[in-house]
Amino acid sequence: MFEPNPPIDLSSGKYLKLWQGPQHPGITGNMSLELITRGDEVVDCKTHVGYLHRGFEKLMERRTFIQNFPVVCRIAVPEPTFNEYLYAAVVEELTGIESPPRAEWIRTLNLELMRLASYLMWLGGIGAAFGQSTVYQWTVTHRDYILDLFEEMTGARIYHMYIVPGGVRGRLPEGFEDRCRDVLNRVEKLLHDVEKVLFNNVVFKTRTKGLGHIPKEMVDPYGITGPNQRAAGFSRDLRKDAPYLVYDQLEFDLITATESDTYARSWVRYLEMHEGIRMLRQCLDRMPQDGPFQAKMPNVLHWEVPAGETYIKAECTRGEYGYYMVTDGSEYLRRVHVRGPSYTHAIALMEKLAVGTNIADIAGLMVSLHTYPPEIER
Amino acid sequence: MSLKDLISPFYVWQRAFEKPYTQKRPIEDRPGAPRYRGFHMNSEECIGCGTCESICQNHAIDMVPVEGLEQRAGDSGLRPRFDYGRCCWCALCVDICTTRSLHLSNHYAWVTEDPDAFHFTAGTDAMPWNQNSLGYRRDDDYHLLVHDRVEMQALSAEESVAGFDEVMRGYTEEEAVLEADRCVECGICVATCPAHMAIPDYIRTVRKGDYEAGLRLLYETNPFSSTCGRICTHRCETVCVMGYQGDPIAIRWLKRAIVDRVPQEKYREILGDEVEENGKTVGVIGAGPGGMSAAYYLRRQGYAVTVYEAQARAGGMLRYGVPSYRLPDNQLDKDLEYIRSLGVEMRFNTQVGRDIPFTQLLDEHDALFLAVGLNQPSALRIAGEEHPRVLSGLRVLDDVASGKDPGVGKRVAVIGGGNVAMDAARVSRRLGAEVDVLYRRRIEDMPADPEEIRESQAEGCTLVPQAIPVEIRNASDSNQVTIVWGEAEMVADDKGGRPRPVLQEDRMHEETYDCIIAAIGQGGQIDFIPAEFRDRIEFKWNKFVPGDYQQTGLEKLFVGGDIANSRADAISAIEDGHHAARGIHRFLSGALDG
C-alpha cells in the first residue's frame, strides 16, 4: 500500500527545498514539513516530528497509577480531556472498578465541551490558514468562554485533571448548568455567523473545494479515522459503533459527506459542532443531581493493578483515540501506548496528499486534516 | 460562484458595531474561579506527614524543618516546601492530604526574574495569597484514601462472656491486606510508639504478604510481638494520620496479623538462633516484658543472661494481669519460648531479697537489669477498706490466670477506670457475676482503652461514672459488703488542668455486693535493695528515675518497666528493656560515659 513519492533530484536546480515549521501554521503545536517544490507546486513532502517529544510512554512506566493521572492530559495539549478519560477507562477496566453513573454523565459533558472547544480552535485555524483571521479571533474567544466553564468545573483552563480513575474529582458547581447553556447559546450564534462569513464565502469555496481529495479506497489502507473518514462517506463513529459513557442514551446524528475534500471535511466538523451542542444540552437536561461521583477506591498511594492488557478507544475530534495498556500486577504499568489519530493523518496521509498541491494550500490542507503533533510523538 | 457567496461574507462587519469581546482589565477583573487550582496554602492542622511529598509525581515537594514550630505529639515538625519549577498544580497533594490542611488558593500570578526564587514553604512563609479564601479544596465525597478501618472478626458479647476464649479473632489474610493497604507509610507513628517500631515497614510486609520479613522487622524492636499484637496500648494509633479524617490504621492488629501467620516452629529459622558468646553475664530481675525484652537483646549480643523471677512462670503482668480472653497463654508463651530458646537461663520462684540477696546478684553479674514492675495494689484510702470482701483487682486477675477461683460472688462492684478495673470487671462477668464499675470521673476520662470500655459494656458491665466511694461497711450477710458512694460533679480546674470531680454530699448511695474489687492502681516495692545502694539511686514517688540508657546512679544497675516509667504499659517496658540492653552493652564495652 505504501507507494513512495517518486525520487527528486535536488541538484537539478529545478526544485526548491522549503521548510515549513517547526512553528507550522497548519497545526497547534510544533511539527515541520520538508517540502520540495517546483515553482509553487509541491512535488514531495516529508513530515518531521519530535519537537514536542517528552517520552510520555517512558515516563508513565515509572509513575504509579495515580501519578499518571495528571500526566496524561499533557499528551494532547489542545484537547487534554480525552486522554484523561481514556486513561481512567483503561485503569478502571483493568482493575474492575466501575465509575458511578453520575460520573459518567459528567464525563460525557466534559468530553463534549472539550470537543466543542477543540473544534472552535480548529475552526479559527481553518479560517486563519486561508487568510480569514477574523474568524480565528472570534472562535478562539468563544473557546475561551468554554475554558471559563472548565475553570469553574475543574479548577483549570487547559489541563483540567478532572476525570480521575474511578470517577470525577468533584460535583458540578452551583449554577453551572445555566452558565453552560448561556455559553452554548453564544457559541451557536457564533457558528451561524461563521457559516455566513466563512462557509458561504466565494473565496473560501474557491480555495477549499477539491483541495486534498481523499478517495474512499484510501481510507482504510491509510488508517484514516474521524471526520476525515466521515467526509469520505463512511458512517463510522465510535460514539455510535461502540458507545462508551452515556452516548447510547444521547440523541445525535452522524454527519457524513461524500466530496472528501477540504471543504467537505470542514463542513462535517462544522455540523458536528452543532451536534455537539445538541448533545451538551441533553447532558445538561438529564444530568443526575445527586449520587456518588467516584467509585470506592483503594489507597492510591500503593495501588497495584492486576496483570492484564486492554485497549480502549474513544472518538475524539480527530478520530480514534485509544489507550493500550499492559500491566503486570505491580504498582507501575509495564507498557502504555497512546494511539492518536494524528499519527497517520499528519505523516502518511499528509505526505501523500501534499504532493501536487500549491505551497499556499499546504497550511489549509494540514488544518483540514486536523492534527495535533503532541499526540504523534507523545 | 453565487451572488450569496459574494455578499454573505460582508456580514463580518456586523461585529464592528457590537461591543468588543475584550476584557477591559483582565489582570484585575478575572480572579481564579472559586475552585481554581492556584498556589498552595497550608493551615495549622498540618502535621508534616509528608504524604503530599510521596504522591507528587513531579518531586515538587520537599519536607523541610520549620524554625519555631512547637513540637507536639504526632507532628514531625516538617512542613511541605514547594518548588514552583516543578509543581503542575494537579492538586493530588490536596486530595491526599491526611489532615486536609493543604489547599490551593485561587491566586495564580508569580512573575520574577530569578529562577531560584520559586520555592516557598506553604503556610509558614508569608506569601501574597495566604489570605485567599477561594481555591481548590477536596470535595467531601471524593477520596483517594480509605478512611474506614477493616473491622476485625470478634466473638459476640454473649459468646465472649461465656468463657475465656480470645475475643478478637484476628484478621484473615485478605482483611489484613486491605487494612494494611490503607496505610500511607508516613512514619509519624514511629516516634510515638514507645518502642519506635518500624511500623510503616512492617505494615508494608503485610500488604506484600511477606510475613517472614515482617517478623524480622518486628523483632528488631519488639520481642513480644504476639503479645503486643493483642494487648498493646497502641499509642501509635492515636497519632495515626489516617485518624484525622477516618479511623486510624489498626496497627496493633496488623502486627498480630504477621505473628499469627508465622508458626512458632519457624521462628528460629526466620529470626536465627546463633548467639556468639562474649563471656560476660547479666542478671535480669523480673521476667515481665521489660526483663525478658532486655534478656532477649542482651542474649542476642552474646551475654549470658540469668533471669530471676519470683513467680513460677515468666510473663509478669502479661501473664498474671491480663486475662486470657485478651491474651491467650499460648500466645504469650510463643514470645517467651523463643527468647528462652536462645539460651536465657530462667530462675523461677526466686524472689530477690527473699530467696537471694540483691548484693549477691550485683557481685555475680557484670551488670543488672531490674524490672520488677508494680505489684502492690494501691489503697482506696477510705474507711473499711480492710473488709475481707474487698479484693484487689490484681489478686483477682492473678487467681484467674493461675487457675484459682477468686470467689467474687454474684454481684460485684469494681472501683476504678483503668485497664485492670475493666479486666477485673470482665473476668467477674465471665465468672457469672453482675458487675457495676464505679469511677470517679466521666467515662471519657477513663484511662482504660476505649475498646476495653466498649467491650465491657457490651458484655453487660454497668459503668457508673462520677461515683466516689466514701465508705465500706459490713453488710448484714458476712459474705457481703456494703459500699457507700456519692455522686460527683465535674468542676473545671482554675489552673487549666482536667476537670476535677467534687463529691455531692446530698446525693449518696448505698449498695451491697458480694465483693468489691479495688482496682485504682498499683505501686512498686523496692525494699529488697539495701539502703546503702538506695542512696545512690534517684527515686520519685517510690519509682526509679533512670538516667540515660536506663542506667541508675548505681552504675551496674539498669532499671526499666513500670517501676521506672510513668506510662506503665507493656510496650514501654519492652522498650526500657531494649534500651537498657543497649546501655548495658555500651557500659560493658566502655562506650557509655558516666
Next chain:
Amino acid sequence: MANAIQLLADFGRNFTLSDIREQRVDLAFCKAPKEQAVRLIRELRDDAGYTHLVFLTNTDYIEQGIFTLTYMLHNYDARHTLGVHVDLDRNAAEMESIHNLWAQAATYQRELREMYGIRFPGSPRLDEDFCLEGWDQIPPMLKEFDTAAFSLERFHSREGRGSVDPSEHMKTLLYPTHSDEPSSGGS
C-alpha cells in the same frame, strides 16, 4: 462475525496460534509465531475484514528477554478489534515489515526502530530520526534505560532542594539514642 474465538480457531488450522484471550466482547488477543505473523495479518486483512491497522507497538519483557509486538487490527463491519502478539528475541530483534500492507505502518516501524532498536528490513526511511535528534544512548524505551538518572546527569536539576523524611527527622529530634546501634533482632 459472531465469535472472534471461532474465527481464530478457524485460522488456527493454518497458523499456530496461542494465548487466545477474549478481553471484552469486542476485543481479543492472540499470539502468533514470528514467521507466520505477517501472513496471518495479511489474511486477516484480506479475508476476515480486519482492514484497519489501529496501531503497532511493542512491549519490553526484559526479564524474559523478549519483545512482544502488538499488531492491533480492527474490523469495522464486525466492530471487533484483534491484537496479534508476536514475540521477538530481545537481543536480535528483527521483524518482517508490513509497510506494504498499510501506509502508516512504516511510521510505526520507524518509531519502534528508534525507541526499541527493532529492525524492519525494507521499511522506508527506517533509520531516519523520528522523534529524537542526535541521540547517543541506547534506545530510550528499553527498560534498562533509566531516564531519570539520564535527565539528572545531562540536564541537571536546580539547586536549593532537599527533603527530610518525617520519621527520620523525628528520630534525630526526639530519640536519637534509641537507635544508634544495629539492632540484634532478626536479620
Next chain:
Amino acid sequence: MDMQKYALGPLPNDGLSAEDRDLFSDARPVPYEPYPVAVVEKFVNWVRANSLWLLAFGTGCGAIELNPLMTARFDAYRMGVQMRPTPRQSSVFIIGGYASVKTLKRIIRSYEQMQGPKFVVCLGICPINGGMYWDSYNTLNKFDEYLPVDLYITGCMPRPEVLMAGVLELKKKIKEGRADGANRYIENFEWYKANQKRVIKDWNMPDYNW
C-alpha cells in the same frame, strides 16, 4: 554559574562542513552599549518596552495560552504586543514551557537570528526546573543554562492574565534598563555555547552568526 570570560578571536564554527563554513560569518557577537546620552537611552528603552514583538514560535504547551492572549478576549495588542513570524523582526522570545533537545536547536537558531536588544521570557514550570518532565530524557530542565532568560512566569499553564502581568513586568524591566539578557549571553558566550553543545549532540550549525 562560573562563567568564562569573554574570549576573542573568530568563532570556530566547527560543526559546519568546510564549504558551509564559507557561507557563514565567523565574527563574534559584541555586547550592546547603551546610547551615550542617558536621556536618549531612556527614551529608546521606553519605546522598546511599548513595542514588544513576540516571535511566533510556540515551543511547548505554553503556546496554547498565547492564542487567547493574542485574540479578542485578552487582546494583548493593546499593550503594544504583536506576533511576528520571523525572528529577524522580533524582540521577545517566549519559551512556552518545556523545550525538547530537538526544539532547543531551533530555539538557539531563532534566538541568534533575533536582533538585539532581545528578551527571553520563560513560561511555565518546565524551563525553571524541569516541571512535569523533570525526568524525561528529551526535555531540558534548566533553561537558563542554554540561553539567558529575562523573566520567568510560573504556572502550568500560566493563564493569559499572568502572561499579561508578565508583559507588564518585562516592560518595567526594559524601561529600567535591566533587561540585559542578550548582553549576558555575549559576555558568557563560551559558557552558554558549551552547555548547548553538551546536550545537542549533532551540532551542525554555525556558532553564532546566521
Next chain:
Amino acid sequence: MQNWPSQIGYFMLNLTIVGLYGMLLSGIVARTLAKVQGRIGIPLYQPFLDLAKNLGKRTAVSHGVMFYLGPVFRLAGGIGTLAFVPVLYGSEIFGNFSMAGDLLLAMYFMFFGQLGMALGAGESGHPFSAIGIARGLGQMTAYEVPFALAIIAIVVQYDTLSITEIVAAQQGGIGNWTVFTNPLAVIAAMIAFLGMTAYPPFDVVMAPNEIPIGPPTEYHSSYLAMMTMNQAVFAGAKLILFMALFFGGATNLVELVIKTWAIYMVAVVVGAAFPRFRVDQSIRFFLRYPTLIGIAAIAYTQAVLLP
C-alpha cells in the same frame, strides 16, 4: 517649477505630512479591523512606537549591498510616487512637482519600488522571500493590467497625462468626478487598488500563514523601519493618486483626509470579509473580470464620452 529651493522645501513638508498621515492611517485601520474582530486593538500611536523601536534596534545583519538597497529603492519608489502627485489641488505648498506627464512618472515609481524591493529581498537568500517576490511580481503584473486600462481610459477621457489637469477637469461639483463620469474605469482601478493594498483576498504576497510574511522575512531593524516609512508614504501617495484621478482630488486637508480614508476603507471592508486567494487564482481573477471591465471602460470612453 520656478522656485526649486522652496518647492523642495514644500515637498519635504508634504513628505512628512503624508508619511505621518500614512502611519496614522495604518493605526486607524488596525483599530477598525480590531473592531471587526471583536477587540479593542492597538493604540493609534502604536505604529510610531514600532517605527522608533525598529530604528532603535542595535544590531543589524546585512546580506549584501542589494539587501541594503532594497528598502532604499522601495523608499525611493514611495517618495518618487508622492513627488509627482499633487496633494492638494490648487495649492502651491501641496502641489509637489506636478507637471505634464507626471501620471506616467507616478506609475513608474509605483512599479520601481516593487522592483527594488524584489531585488533586495532576493538578495536576502531566504526562500520565503523569493517565493514572496515571485508572487508579488506576478500579482502586481496582473493588477497592473486593469489599472493601466483604467488609466488609459481616463487619459483618453481627459486627454491629458497631467494629474493636476485631470483633477482640474473634475472640479465644479460631485457630478464631475471620474467615478461618476467614467464608473467602469473606476471600478477596474478600484479592484486593482485592492490588489495594490495587499489586503485579503489579495494578501498572498505576505501571507503570514504560508510563507512567513514573504519578502520582508529577513528585513529588520532600521531596514524594516525604512520599509515601514515607505509603506506609510506609499500608501499616502497611492491614496492621493486615486483620489486625484477618480474622486475629484482635494482642495483642503480635511477633504483630503476624508476622501483618502474612505478610499482606503474600500480595501479594508473587502479585506475583513474574505480569506485570501492563491496567487494563481488572484492573477486569474485580475486578468478576467477587472480586465474586461477595464477594456469596457476604454470602449465606453471612446464610444460614449468622446463622441
